[in-house]
Amino acid sequence: MKVSKWSERLFGTPLFEPLVAFSYIFPLLYLIVFLIVPVLSMLLIAFTYDGNISLHWFKSILMNSYYIQIPPRGEFAQKLTTSTGESLYLIRGLDFGVVLNSLVVAALVTLFTAILGTVFAFVMARYNFKGKNLFRIALFIPLLVTPFVNAYVIKQMFSEFGLINYIFHEVLHILPFRIKIDGLAGVVLAQSMAYYPIVYLNAYASFINIDPTLEEQAENLGSRGFHLFRTVTFPLALPGIAAGATLVFIFSLEDLAAPIVFHGDPLAKKLMSYQIFSKFIYGLGERSPEIAALSIIMLTLAIIAFLGIRKYVSLRQYAMLSKGGRWKPRISDPKPWQALLIYLVLLPALLITIFPQLGVIMLAFSERWTTTVLPQGFTIDYVKEMILNPDVRRFIVNSLTYSGAAVILIVLLSITSSYATSRFKGVLSPILESIVILPIAVPGIVVAMGYFYFFSAVTPENSPLNPTSLYGFNPALVLILAYSIRRLPFAARSVYAGLQQVHMSLEESSMNLGASRWKTITGILMPLISLNVFGGAMLSFVYSMSETSVGITLGSINMAQAPITAFMKEVLMSAAGSINIAAALGVLLIVVQITAIVVVNVITKQRYSFIGLT
Amino acid sequence: MVEVKLEGIVKTFGETVALKGIDLHIKHGELFTLLGPSGCGKSTTLRIIAGLDFPDEGHLYFDDEEVTYKSSSERGAVLVFQNYALWPHMSVYDNIAYGLKIRKFPKQEIEKRVKWVLELVKLQGYEDRYPTQLSGGQQQRVAIARALVVEPKLLLLDEPLSNLDAKLRLEMRSEIRRIQRELGITVLYVTHDQEEAMAISDRIAVMNIGQVEQVGTPKEIYEKPKTEFVASFMGKTNVIPAEVVERDGDKVTVEFENFRLDGLTYKENNDKVVLVIRPERISLHPIENAVAITGKVDLIEYYGFFIEVVGLFGEKRIIARTINDKDVAHLRPQGEVTFYIERNDVLVLPKQNL
Ligand SMILES: Nc1ncnc2c1ncn2[C@@H]1O[C@H](COP(=O)(O)OP(=O)(O)OP(=O)(O)O)[C@@H](O)[C@H]1O
Ligand SMILES: [Mg+2]
Numbered sequence: 007m008k009v010s011k012w013s014e015r016l017f018g019t020p021l022f023e024p025l026v027a028f029s030y031i032f033p034l035l036y037l038i039v040f041l042i043v044p045v046l047s048m049l050l051i052a053f054t055y056d057g058n059i060s061l062h063w064f065k066s067i068l069m070n071s072y073y074i075q076i077p078p079r080g081e082f083a084q085k086l087t088t089s090t091g092e093s094l095y096l097i098r099g100l101d102f103g104v105v106l107n108s109l110v111v112a113a114l115v116t117l118f119t120a121i122l123g124t125v126f127a128f129v130m131a132r133y134n135f136k137g138k139n140l141f142r143i144a145l146f147i148p149l150l151v152t153p154f155v156n157a158y159v160i161k162q163m164f165s166e167f168g169l170i171n172y173i174f175h176e177v178l179h180i181l182p183f184r185i186k187i188d189g190l191a192g193v194v195l196a197q198s199m200a201y202y203p204i205v206y207l208n209a210y211a212s213f214i215n216i217d218p219t220l221e222e223q224a225e226n227l228g229s230r231g232f233h234l235f236r237t238v239t240f241p242l243a244l245p246g247i248a249a250g251a252t253l254v255f256i257f258s259l260e261d262l263a264a265p266i267v268f269h270g271d272p273l274a275k276k277l278m279s280y281q282i283f284s285k286f287i288y289g290l291g292e293r294s295p296e297i298a299a300l301s302i303i304m305l306t307l308a309i310i311a312f313l314g315i316r317k318y319v320s321l322r323q324y325a326m327l328s329k330g331g332r333w334k335p336r337i338s339d340p341k342p343w344q345a346l347l348i349y350l351v352l353l354p355a356l357l358i359t360i361f362p363q364l365g366v367i368m369l370a371f372s373e374r375w376t377t378t379v380l381p382q383g384f385t386i387d388y389v390k391e392m393i394l395n396p397d398v399r400r401f402i403v404n405s406l407t408y409s410g411a412a413v414i415l416i417v418l419l420s421i422t423s424s425y426a427t428s429r430f431k432g433v434l435s436p437i438l439e440s441i442v443i444l445p446i447a448v449p450g451i452v453v454a455m456g457y458f459y460f461f462s463a464v465t466p467e468n469s470p471l472n473p474t475s476l477y478g479f480n481p482a483l484v485l486i487l488a489y490s491i492r493r494l495p496f497a498a499r500s501v502y503a504g505l506q507q508v509h510m511s512l513e514e515s516s517m518n519l520g521a522s523r524w525k526t527i528t529g530i531l532m533p534l535i536s537l538n539v540f541g542g543a544m545l546s547f548v549y550s551m552s553e554t555s556v557g558i559t560l561g562s563i564n565m566a567q568a569p570i571t572a573f574m575k576e577v578l579m580s581a582a583g584s585i586n587i588a589a590a591l592g593v594l595l596i597v598v599q600i601t602a603i604v605v606v607n608v609i610t611k612q613r614y615s616f617i618g619l620t
Numbered sequence: 621m622v623e624v625k626l627e628g629i630v631k632t633f634g635e636t637v638a639l640k641g642i643d644l645h646i647k648h649g650e651l652f653t654l655l656g657p658s659g660c661g662k663s664t665t666l667r668i669i670a671g672l673d674f675p676d677e678g679h680l681y682f683d684d685e686e687v688t689y690k691s692s693s694e695r696g697a698v699l700v701f702q703n704y705a706l707w708p709h710m711s712v713y714d715n716i717a718y719g720l721k722i723r724k725f726p727k728q729e730i731e732k733r734v735k736w737v738l739e740l741v742k743l744q745g746y747e748d749r750y751p752t753q754l755s756g757g758q759q760q761r762v763a764i765a766r767a768l769v770v771e772p773k774l775l776l777l778d779e780p781l782s783n784l785d786a787k788l789r790l791e792m793r794s795e796i797r798r799i800q801r802e803l804g805i806t807v808l809y810v811t812h813d814q815e816e817a818m819a820i821s822d823r824i825a826v827m828n829i830g831q832v833e834q835v836g837t838p839k840e841i842y843e844k845p846k847t848e849f850v851a852s853f854m855g856k857t858n859v860i861p862a863e864v865v866e867r868d869g870d871k872v873t874v875e876f877e878n879f880r881l882d883g884l885t886y887k888e889n890n891d892k893v894v895l896v897i898r899p900e901r902i903s904l905h906p907i908e909n910a911v912a913i914t915g916k917v918d919l920i921e922y923y924g925f926f927i928e929v930v931g932l933f934g935e936k937r938i939i940a941r942t943i944n945d946k947d948v949a950h951l952r953p954q955g956e957v958t959f960y961i962e963r964n965d966v967l968v969l970p971k972q973n974l
Contacts, residue, residue, distance in 0.1 A: 009674070009689045020674045021691055511705035514672050517693045519719035519770060529718075533709045 018432035025523050026426070030434050033423035036415075037441045037494075040487050044456030045305065045448060051459065052298035063299035067105065073300075075103035080273070082191075088166055088184060098189030098273050105303060108278040111194050112258040118198040120251040123205025124243075126352065128235075130206075131213035133340045135348055147360040149203045150599050151552040152592030154574045157196040157267035158585065159365030161188075162375060164195060169361065172379045189273035196264040199359045201257055205250035212246025213239070218336045245319045252315040253446070256308045260449030262555055266578055278304045282451050286458070286559050293459065301452045312447030316440075363596065369589035388586040392594065398573070398587060402594065405569040408482060409550035412489035413497075416546045417539060419490065420498040425527070428505040429513075442498045445491050450555025453492060457484055457560060473560060481561050485569060488556040493549050497542030504538025505531075537610040544602045552595050570595070621648045622682050622773040622806050624669065629678035631664055638664045640830040641678070646808060651800050653809045655817040656827030657853070662810045663702070665827075666776050669808065670699040682773065698772035702779045704763040706751040712738075712762050713747040719770040737769040740799060757788045761795075768799065775800075775807045781816065793820055814854050818842065826850045848972040851896040858902075858938050860895040861971060874968065877934025879913050881961075886968040893968050899928065901965040902940035904947040910960040917957045920948055931957050 013022040017030055055062035067073045078100035086094045102110055126145065130138070163169045164187040175181040187195055216239065224238045262283055268274035275284065278300055285297045340348060369375055373383030392398050420442075426432075427439045445453075458473050461484060465471040470480040508531065516526040532539075554571045562572035570591050577588040624646040631639040638661045646652040654662045667673040669680065671692030680688045687695055698719075706715055713734060720730045738744050741761040751759055760780060767775055777796070781789045797820055800807045811817050817824050818838040825835045826849070834846045845851035852859045862876035864886065873882040874893060886893065903910065915933035927948055929940045940959055942948065951957055 021689060509703065509705065511701045511703055512707055514692070515699065515701055515705040515766075516707075516718070517691075518670055518672065518695075518697075518699050519766070520693050520696070520722045521718070522693060525722065530707055534707075 014432075016432045016434050017426070018430035018435065023523060025527075026430060029422040029426040030430075030432070030438060033419045033426070033442060034434065034438055036419060037444070037491065041445060041448065041453070041491050042441075044460035045452060046456075047459045047463065048298045048301055048452070048456050051293055051295050052302045054295065063295045064303070067296065067299055067303065071103060073104045074106055075101055076106070078102045078106075093183040094166060095183055095185045097185060097187045097191045098271060099191040099194070101190075101273055101276060104276050104278055104281050104300075107190060107276050108259055108304065109307070111190055111197070111277065112255050114194050115197045115201060115258040116251050116255045118194070119202040119205045119254045120247060122198070122202040122355065123207075123250060124209045124247055126202075126206045126356075127209035127213055127243075127247075128239075129340075129348060129352060131210055132337060133344065133348070134337055135340055135345060137353075141352075141356065144356050144360050145203055145206055146603075147363050148200060150363050150596050151549070152363065152366050152589075152595055153263045153552055153554045153571050154267055154578050155366045155369065155585070155589045155592040156200060156362045157264045158578065158588075159362040159369065160196045160199060161192060161267055162365070163358075163361060164192070165377075167377045167379065169379050170358075188268060189271040190276070192268040192271070193261075193264040193274055193277065196267065197254075197258045197261055199362060200264075201254045202359065204253050204257070205247060208250030208253075209243060209247045212243035215246075216242045221336060249315055249319055252311050255311050256447060256449070259304060259308055260451060260555065262451060262558065266575060269579070279449065279451055282455060283555075283559065286451075286455065287562075298455065298459075301449075301455050304449055305452045308447045308449055312444075366589050366592040367596070369586055370593045372586065375585075388584065388590045389593070392587055392590040398591075400566070401568060401570045401573045401591070404482075404567060405551050405571075408485045408489060408569060409547050411486045412493065412550050413543050413547045415486070415490040416494050416497045417543050419494055420501040420542060421539065423498060424502040424505050425531075428502060429510065443495045445493075446495050448492075450488075450492060450553070451559065453488055454556045454559040457488060457556070473563060479563050480567050481563060482567055484560050485556060488560070489546075489550040489553055492553060492556070493546035496545045496549060497539075500538045500542030500545065501535060504535035508534045541606045541610050544606050548599050548602045551598055621804060623648050624774060624806065624808070625679075625681040626665075626669075627679045627681075629665070629668060629675045629680065631661075631668060631673065631675050638830055639668075639675070642830075642832055644825055644832065644835070646806060649804050649806055650822045651797065651807045651809060651820060653811060653817045653821040653824045654827055655811060655814060655824050655853070657812055659829075660827045661830045662812070662827060663778055666699065666778050666808065666810055669774070670697050670776055671695040672699070696772055697774040697776055698767040698770060699776040699778065700763050700767050700780050702782065704751075704759050706759055706762055706766075708751050710750075711747065712743070712749050712751070712754070715751070715762060716766045716769050719766065723770065733769050737765045740768065740802075741765045741795070756783050757785075757792065760784065760792065764796070764799075768803070771803070772805065775805050777807065777809045779810055779812070781811070782813075789816070796820065818854075826853060828853075845896065845967065845969070848894045848896070848969050849974055851894075851967065851969060852974075856899060856939070858895070858897040858899060860897070860936060860938065862893050862895050862968075864891040864893055872968065877936055879933060881911050881913075881963075881966065883963050884966050884968050885964070888970045890970040892971040894971050896967040896969060897938070897961060897965060899939040899941035900926075901961070902938070903960040904929065904940060904942055904957070905960070906958075907960045907962060910962045911966075912958050912960050914956060914958045917951050917953055917955050920951060920953070929957065931959055 009020050010022045013027070014020040017026050019026055052063055053059050053061070080098070080101045082100055083095050083097045086096055088094045101107065130141065130145070164185070166184055166186050171181070171184045175184055220242065221234060221238055224234055229237060260279055262279050265274050265277050265280040269280070274280070282297050282301055282304070285294055365381075368381045370388055371384055371386060372381035373385050375381035392402075423438055423442045427435045462472055462474045468475045470478060471483060473479050473484070512534070513526050513530055516530045517523065521529065552571065553569070557569040557571040558575040561569050562575065565572065565576070574588045574591055577585055624644070626642050626644040629639055629642040630637070642661075642665060654665060656662055664673065668675050671687070671690060674689055678688070679686055682695075682697070707718075710718070716734050716737060717730050720733060725733070734747070738746065741764060743758060743761055743765065746754070746758065751762065754762065760783070764777075764780065780796070781792055784792060793816060796807075796809075809820060821838055823835060823837055824841050826833045826841060828849050834841060834850045836844070841850060842854050845854060848859060851857060860876050862874040864872045865875045865880070866873035866882070870885050870887055872884050872886045873880060874884060874895065876895065881895070906912070913933060915931045915938070917929065918932040918937060919930040921928045921930070926941050926943045927945070929942070929948060929951065931938050931940065938959065
């Protein structure tokens with residue numbers, strides 16, 4: 007019977023309880039030690055020059071035309087002639103310098119995905135048309151993550167003799183010339199195609215959640231058509247759309263796969279993510295303050311976007327539940343011109359954006375893919391090799407092990423943190439709440455850099471935990487930690503949502519009847535949220551398997567212990583193996599993801615939930 | 621059985637002061653009710669006694685032991701939640717047996733007791749059902765059984781009947797009373813329904829905005845309300861603002877509209893008063909020594925076994941109630957009517973800022 011003022015302040019309960027304290031302290035400390043401190047250790051390097059605190063490295067970046075180039079250099083598109091004598095437009099984009107290029111690319115990708123995602127979402131939410139269910143399923147396909155090979159297929163599609171030219175130039179004659187997309191334009195294209203379903207899912211949820219009576223009221227007052235959309239529907243859905251778009255902005259900023267795939271064109275290398283990555287790979291062991299400074303710049307941009315959207319969305323939490331009454335969704339049949347738009351514009355766009363995943367599958371089962379429209383020669387050799395060749399299988403085993411271990415940590419972290427933040431209102435609650443979702447805003451390559459500095463500083467020299475070790479670094483621990491941090495928001499959101507659905511009186515009545523807190527958590531709470539925990543765990547497992555940034559940097563220092571993505575990157579960058587094997591691994595990841603989606607769907611009877619920012 | 625004492629309990633939630641200093645003394649084996657309008661702090665008081673919330677100031681005693689900050693699980697004051705809080709993943713049997721398992725009762729003893737309590741709440745044969753397969757009334761009885769089975773020192777009931785239909789309410793009300801008498805436990809009952817409070821309680825505490833306005837037996841509270849708030853909260857009554865115009869010791873003359881009532885008893889200093897007159901105390905036929913006031917008939921309402929006459933006296937409406945048809949036979953809408961009121965049926969209370 008001891009009342010503690012500080013326990014009340016910090017944890018929101020006047021009776022100090024070790025279990026409650028643990029729920030706060032464990033995730034908080036974990037994230038501080040394995041996210042905040044490593045990232046801060048980079049700050050130290052970036053702000054030091056000649057032993058003094060200085061902005062030198064930031065100045066030198068911002069003054070250097072390699073990083074900031076205004077006006078931009080180069081030609082957006084060049085007219086060339088193919089070997090067959092046809093005219094060919096090569097589209098690469100303009101060079102604004104590394105820092106601005108990253109921003110321009112991210113801004114364009116955000117814009118394109120926002121438009122495409124919103125249009126798809128609106129059509130799916132409001133219209134009934136033939137094939138809608140196929141649309142719905144197809145829209146999930148671009149979400150299947152197959153690092154590198156996906157972008158590789160896109161590059162092939164948009165090459166001189168690729169699928170796009172075949173269809174639109176050779177068959178349909180819509181294009182009077184051939185096009186080829188490379189460089190920064192290629193990166194924008196690949197990212198837009200991969201990320202627009204993120205906006206789609208967020209926007210779709212927003213449209214569905216709009217109280218129909220709000221629109222009916224506006225119609226009743228005389229608003230119709232586009233005016234209704236512009237004045238009521240769109241503003242109400244905007245927070246959701248903006249949240250999705252911001253996520254895309256951050257993903258684009260940190261993406262490495264597309265620049266690596268397009269790195270044959272030097273312009274694609276002029277992106278912050280690629281610059282940090284390549285300095286890391288080629289200058290291993292050095293502490294480059296310039297790169298640390300560049301990482302800080304990238305991190306700052308991502309954090310600004312992240313904080314901006316959280317603030318914006320929280321300001322616009324429209325209470326949308328109607329006060330009783332019917333909730334008849336507003337679904338109508340499209341007018342003829344709308345149907346035309348759906349089948350002539352959206353359908354082709356959808357087909358084009360799902361082609362990369364199909365291409366990966368074809369690639370995995372074919373002998374070669376050079377200058378033909380589609381891969382040639384069916385074979386299962388590569389799939390066989392992936393399974394049978396111990397040199398390849400090793401990567402799968404590594405990834406499974408690391409992801410599995412990370413998921414255990416993630417489950418523990420998301421249960422403790424969600425329990426603390428949903429059940430107690432101490433001053434630490436909002437801090438914990440933000441810090442748990444913060445990993446979304448920290449680019450993977452920044453985590454990798456931070457870990458590199460951090461672990462080489464705090465672990466004994468030449469121990470297997472030290473990335474600069476001469477006797478072989480074992481990345482297992484570092485990768486497990488990185489996965490657990492980077493994928494935590496996926497599971498934490500799911501568990502938190504589960505906890506919010508369990509009324510607190512269910513736990514209170516258990517404790518009131520004499521059960522301890524531990525007994526209440528294990529006997530009452532856990533059974534009630536087990537499906538949310540399971541769903542979150544599956545999601546974070548799946549995305550740990552396909553984690554790229556840390557895997558291809560720290561993870562590839564010692565290939566014996568490297569994960570799948572490190573091997574895929576080797577294939578693409580140094581032709582260490584055949585691209586078909588990388589594609590086979592991509593297929594494996596697709597299978598894992600689809601299995602997870604189906605299992606989560608069947609067991610939890612919930613719709614597969616992708617991640618949002620709020 | 622336990623005696624509960626609250627001394628100066630204060631509780632704030634951020635800016636809201638939910639309890640402004642509550643003093644209560646609940647005796648052994650008593651059925652004690654907290655009555656008050658929504659938001660007055662009844663649930664908060666109950667949660668503090670249950671150990672689910674802790675007060676900012678004040679002390680709480682069970683018998684002579686201070687339990688203000690004892691954890692809920694060690695307190696033995698079992699709460700039946702307003703929403704029942706049955707665990708949806710457990711059967712009726714498991715829900716009820718939960719507290720016994722925590723107390724490490726042997727299996728046979730658990731079975732015996734669950735059987736006993738299910739009989740008590742008349743739910744034999746429902747052991748294997750899940751909460752979602754029960755009606756609201758059945759769920760509520762499971763919630764009560766789950767609390768009773770551990771034989772709590774103190775049973776706390778938070779508006780346990782509010783989700784039930786009128787008939788089931790009456791039934792359950794007497795059930796609770798019966799069980800409480802049978803087991804002789806101390807029960808603290810929360811409701812905002814004054815009729816329910818009157819029917820069930822040994823004593824009632826009427827609460828208003830975080831304060832206790834009056835404690836007493838149902839009869840005391842109904843017949844001798846100490847404040848305007850209590851008077852107006854205890855059922856349909858006439859509350860007439862008036863002013864003291866003459867004083868002679870304890871005796872005063874008051875005036876409202878153009879009516880004067882003399883010879884009323886009033887001991888306070890405040891001249892702004894209210895007159896509280898129960899409708900059933902107003903007679904429609906002459907009584908000796910009563911005050912008579914004449915006004916217009918505004919409305920005559922038939923309620924079945926009684927009739928209400930709403931009279932208009934100046935601007936003021938006053939209700940009289942009778943069970944005799946003959947009393948109203950001669951009345952016509954807008955016609956004249958005279959109310960006869962005995963002086964000791966008029967309660968003069970200081971005006972409150974409600
Ligand atoms: N957890 C809380 N946070 C903030 N304010 C609260 C909280 N619990 C209660 N309050 C406030 O304290 C006051 C008393 O609330 P309480 O729930 O005790 O009322 P009540 O008498 O039980 O009302 P009802 O009859 O509606 O159940 C109210 O103003 C309420 O808004
Ligand atoms: Mg209440």
